[in-house]
Amino acid sequence: MVTAIVAIIVFGILVFIHELGHFTVAKLVGIKVHEFALGMGPKLIYTTKGDTLYSIRLLPLGGYVKMEGEDEKSEDERSFNKKPVLARIAVIFAGPFMNFILAIVLFLTFFYFVGSPTTIISKVQDQSPAQVAGIEAGDSIYAINGQKIHTWEEVTERISKSEGSPMEITIIRDGEHLEKTVIPMQDETSNRILIGITTTMKKSLSSAGENALFAIKSIVRGILEFLRNLVGRKVNTGEVMGPVGIINLVGEVSRTGLLDIVSLTAVLSVNLGLMNLLPIPALDGSRILFLIIEMLRGKPVDQDKEGMIHLIGFGILMTFMVFITFQDIQKLFG
Known part of the structure; x- marks a missing residue:
């Protein structure tokens, strides 16, 4: 039960900060936001302020910011697709960027209290x-x-x-x-x-800051090296950890103390931010890539075609996630 509660809090913070980035920049550039949701499924707690519905949903998995004209055609002047390309890139980029900001804050806290x-x-x-x-x-x-x-x-x-x-x-x-x-x-x-x-x-703020930045740099370098080796088949998918494996890891870390949870959350935040920047269909990096193509071409990619690519990519990601989850369960009970 403790593991589940800690995992929900950790994942909730990561998703909230990520979506808060999208939401904040969308509001700043004048995009109409229909909903800011934390979790999936039926609404548990919700309230409406202005044009936006703020909700916490039943399943504590993921979250989203629903913007006018992001995935559908819209003639509303406040829609996502009516804004300049750079403004749209900023909205998409803000999610992963906030994960890196969160990681800096958490690592800074960790190194300040533990000592650098x-x-x-x-x-x-x-x-x-x-x-x-x-x-x-x-x-x-x-x-x-x-x-x-x-x-x-x-x-x-x-x-x-x-x-x-x-x-x-x-x-x-x-x-x-x-x-x-x-x-x-x-x-x-x-x-x-x-x-x-x-x-x-x-114990000092300056040394904690230096170590926080070095830790993030090392994690990013390690992830990129792992992905390169994964593509080159120098490592196997058995080394990839999915949601079940991460929840199990969170449970183990929760028994060692709050600061270790802070450190792990920072590591996960860097992972989430970097993975979302990869040009994989359905992820933020892919959406940014399509916007860059639009900027270079002078006209947008057909929205239906882009939507289909993202849909296929999402299906592949979900299939891969099911596979990794099955592996996690085998490791856990094997």
Whole structure:
């Protein structure tokens, strides 16, 4: 029950923020919005203000903003299809954009309260590669292999990618820059490449902001790499997690604390924002692509043809979602 409640709250926040982006920009550019709905199915709670019906629906899955002339022909001057192309692109783009804004806020909150790892070393393990190289607690890592370091995540990333090759690490000690050659080692327990140092944690808004942006950058890079490998058949669909798998993950994280839920919600928000920007029929990215084509051609793509492409794309997405959900259930009870 707790898992279900937390999952509904998490998904509800993600969808609400996404649709709020569409809704807000639509209102700003003068588009008539018929409904702002959170959830699907029959209406549970609803009220009308001006031209817009605001509703919470029975099934806590998804949500939508219904705009005049978005999916049908309309001669209303306030309809979606009557607005300039750039205005329409802004309306569509605002949904994914708000997911990235949400992720920044959540990661900022997470790193501020947990503390952000800095480039200052708090501890050097005995007989570790770092100690052998002459690195000491209190040293600050300035650069690795000539490239300046800004965050601890960059330190761990460079060490991991070294694959054990010697690294030239520039440290700052008492205001002086010192060069140290470190040969990373592979930990037998975790199989990770390490040099035997621990970071100092710092609670500050600036460091939390830096780590929030770095976290989003890393997630985006990871998703794009995964999608590239998926298309190239270097990974299989078994590594894709659907709604059931995510709900199960939310349940596991909910037992570890509120801040971990905040962090997971941020990760999911980046995923939702980025996936929606992909040029896949029925998703925001595809709609933006059609609007760009319209801008280049000087005239819109036939609305019926575009609608059919989105409908087919939606059907494929739903089929894929059913397949992934079946896989999630097999993993859960297998």
